[in-house]
Amino acid sequence: xxxxxxxxxxxxxxxxxxxxxxxKTFFTPKKLRKKxxxxxxxxxxxxxxxxxxxxxxxxxxxxxxxxxIMQFASEDWWISDLYSFLTEEPSDxxxxxxxxxxxxxxxxxxxxxxxxxxxxxxxxxxxxxxxSLISMQRRIxxxxxxxxxxxxxxxxxxxxxxxxxxxxxxxxxFLGIAPETLSRIRKQMASSK
Amino acid sequence: xxxxxxxxxxxxxxxxxxxxxxxKTFFTPKKLRKKxxxxxxxxxxxxxxxxxxxxxxxxxxxxxxxxxIMQFASEDWWISDLYSFLTEEPSDxxxxxxxxxxxxxxxxxxxxxxxxxxxxxxxxxxxxxxxSLISMQRRIxxxxxxxxxxxxxxxxxxxxxxxxxxxxxxxxxFLGIAPETLSRIRKQMASSK
DNA sequence: GATCCCTATTGACCTATGTCAACAGTTTTT
DNA sequence: AAAAACTGTTGACATAGGTCAATAGGGATC
Numbered sequence: 424x425x426x427x428x429x430x431x432x433x434x435x436x437x438x439x440x441x442x443x444x445x446x447k448t449f450f451t452p453k454k455l456r457k458k459x460x461x462x463x464x465x466x467x468x469x470x471x472x473x474x475x476x477x478x479x480x481x482x483x484x485x486x487x488x489x490x491x492i493m494q495f496a497s498e499d500w501w502i503s504d505l506y507s508f509l510t511e512e513p514s515d516x517x518x519x520x521x522x523x524x525x526x527x528x529x530x531x532x533x534x535x536x537x538x539x540x541x542x543x544x545x546x547x548x549x550x551x552x553x554x555s556l557i558s559m560q561r562r563i564x565x566x567x568x569x570x571x572x573x574x575x576x577x578x579x580x581x582x583x584x585x586x587x588x589x590x591x592x593x594x595x596x597f598l599g600i601a602p603e604t605l606s607r608i609r610k611q612m613a614s615s616k
Numbered sequence: 617x618x619x620x621x622x623x624x625x626x627x628x629x630x631x632x633x634x635x636x637x638x639x640k641t642f643f644t645p646k647k648l649r650k651k652x653x654x655x656x657x658x659x660x661x662x663x664x665x666x667x668x669x670x671x672x673x674x675x676x677x678x679x680x681x682x683x684x685i686m687q688f689a690s691e692d693w694w695i696s697d698l699y700s701f702l703t704e705e706p707s708d709x710x711x712x713x714x715x716x717x718x719x720x721x722x723x724x725x726x727x728x729x730x731x732x733x734x735x736x737x738x739x740x741x742x743x744x745x746x747x748s749l750i751s752m753q754r755r756i757x758x759x760x761x762x763x764x765x766x767x768x769x770x771x772x773x774x775x776x777x778x779x780x781x782x783x784x785x786x787x788x789x790f791l792g793i794a795p796e797t798l799s800r801i802r803k804q805m806a807s808s809k
Numbered sequence: 810g811a812t813c814c815c816t817a818t819t820g821a822c823c824t825a826t827g828t829c830a831a832c833a834g835t836t837t838t839t
Numbered sequence: 840a841a842a843a844a845c846t847g848t849t850g851a852c853a854t855a856g857g858t859c860a861a862t863a864g865g866g867a868t869c
Contacts, residue, residue, distance in 0.1 A: 485761040493757065506750045515757070542735065549742035552749055557699045559752040564686065564708070566759055567792040568678040571856070590816065599760040601857050606818055764826070783846065794827050799848055 424452060427475045428527055431499055435550050436543045446544070449537045450527040455479075455520035462504065462518040467511050470528040471503035472496075477524025478588055481516045482596070492597040495521075495585055501551065508534075521589065571600045572608045617645060620668045621720055624692055628743050629736045639737070642730045643720040648672075648713035655697065655711040660704050663721040664696035665689075670717025671781055674709045675789070685790040688714075688778055694744065714782065764793045765801045 425447050432438060432446070450473070455461060461479065462468050472479075474496050481502060482492045493516060496502035507514035508531060529537065538544045565574050575598060579586060586594060591609075592602035618640050625631060625639070643666070648654060654672065655661050665672075667689050674695060675685045686709060689695035700707035701724060722730065731737045758767050768791060772779060779787060784802075785795035 483757060483761065489761075491757070491760040493753065505746060505753070509746065509750070538739075542738075545735075545738040545742055546731075549738055549745060552742060552745040553698060553702065556745055556749045556752060557702070559749060559756065560686065560698070563752065563756055563759070564676060564684070566756070567684040568676065568682075592816070602817075603819085603858080604856055607856090610818080785846070795847075796828080796849085797826055800826095803848080 424475070425450070425527070427499060428473050431473075432544075432547055436547045438541065438543055442541050442543070445540055446537065449529055449533045449540075451529070453526045453528050455524040455526065457520055457522055459520050460517060461502075461520070461526070462507075462514060462516065464515060464517045465513050468504040468507035468514045468516075468518075469511075469530050471501060471505075471508050471534065472518075472526040472528050474498055474500050474502065475525040475527060477520060477526075478522045479518055479520050479524055480589075480593065480597075481518045483516050490596055491599065492593055495582075495589065495597065497585070497588070521593075566599060571598065571604060572612070574598050575605065575608055576612075617668070618643070618720070620692060621666050624666075625737075625740055629740045631734065631736060635734050635736070638733055639730065642722055642726045642733075644722070646719045646721050648717045648719065650713055650715055652713050653710060654695075654713070654719070655700075655707060655709065657708060657710045658706050661697040661700035661707045661709075661711075662704075662723050664694055664698075664701050664727065665711075665719040665721050667691055667693050667695065668718040668720060670713060670719075671715045672711055672713050672717055673782075673786065674711045676708050676710070683789055684792065685786055688775075688782065688790065690778070690781070714786075759792060764791065764797060765805070767791050768798065768801055769805075 425443075428450070429438075429443050429446070432443075438446070452475075453461075453472075455477070461470075461472060462481075464484065476498055478495065478497045479502055480492050481494045481496075481504065482490045484490055494502060502518060504514040504516045504518070506512070507516075511531065538548070565577060569577070575594075578594070578598065591605060595602040595605035598605065618636075621643070622631075622636050622639070625636075631639070645668075646654075646665075648670070654663070654665060655674075657676065669691055671688065671690045672695055673685050673689075674687045674697065675683045677683055687695060695711060697707040697709045697711070699705070700709075704724065731741070758770060762770070768787075771787070771791065784798060788795040788798035791798065
């Protein structure tokens with residue numbers, strides 16, 4: 424059950440078997456069916472979740488009732504509303520399973536305790552967060568400098584598998600464009616190729 | 617010379633005087649005049665910089681020659697192109713001083729060595745990076761769900777001092793809108809109030 | 810196997826924001 | 840103090856992408 428996460432951690436920091444065993448004690452497994460929620464907008468994100476299997480999305484809903492997807496998380500990724508998780512303020516986001524999903528949850532206290540018990544985890548989470556920050560910066564950069572079509576192509580290159588697992592209108596939502604726009608972009612890409 | 621950074625670190629992790637002394641040895645002070653560059657697009661971001669005094673921006677230039685500002689950094693902030701700093705690949709960004717600026721620089725090796733010498737710095741940088749990640753997420757969220765005017769108002773609330781220090785067209789660039797658009801937004805805000 | 814829901818497509822039209830150019834203050838440089 | 844560079848404003852116009860509504864083909868569900 425813990426193979427995926429332990430191997431993920433070992434990719435970033437060197438831990439021994441004893442430390443690995445200690446880490447396992449902090450997590451709570453949880454399964455979600457398709458369409459079940461891990462977090463509802465307005466609630467506090469008590470957990471941050473590691474995805475062992477499956478796929479989820481985090482999203483928010485604007486004044487006009489439109490959904491905007493902030494993140495997709497599949498195997499080997501973490502997902503939460505970091506702001507709500509760290510501050511224990513209510514979240515603006517919901518997190519929903521898009522497939523049968525298996526998670527390992529850790530709550531705020533155990534997150535801190537785990538780092539006290541195994542200090543190398545500070546380093547693990549630092550590296551993880553740095554990588555997320557870089558990808559967020561690139562996403563903003565793309566939003567500011569590229570057209571919708573260019574951003575779509577970039578996503579095709581960077582996360583081709585995602586496009587196979589997620590309905591097209593959710594890809595549009597993640598890119599920050601209307602589903603009709605993505606449909607038209609694809610049509611025109613097909614014709615001009 | 618190190619008061620600002622040491623007090624910034626102490627706000628996030630408990631360090632003693634001995635550790636503080638050790639930390640100081642890793643930094644190189646640097647001054648920049650207005651309009652001088654810390655990093656030029658195409659070069660490798662060898663340093664990450666802590667701002668003791670002054671103000672800088674990081675920005676990229678798109679196909680049409682338009683500048684897009686990714687970050688403003690004033691006193692008590694860090695600035696670099698994190699991607700280039702960590703991977704030692706050439707950067708897509710430039711970093712320029714907007715005022716007389718005093719920095720403390722640390723290079724890639726010393727960044728790692730500092731964390732080996734004072735392991736609490738892993739925690740410090742983890743917390744720092746988490747906070748940056750949260751603010752980036754909010755910026756994307758705003759870009760996706762709000763109008764240009766709403767994003768401008770949000771910035772006015774969150775960083776009022778910045779608007780006093782930076783020309784309006786750079787605020788527009790940071791918001792990802794044309795300078796003319798911001799001028800019109802301000803005009804209309806003034807009349808409807 | 811009929812119904813319902815979800816998904817994608819298309820057309821007609823709309824709107825927020827961008828573009829280009831002119832102009833006028835201000836600040837900086839010489 | 841003149842010239843140059845920078846900054847912000849305004850008007851006319853252009854355009855990328857959004858909105859709304861109709862249609863249609865799967866799956867899923869009863």
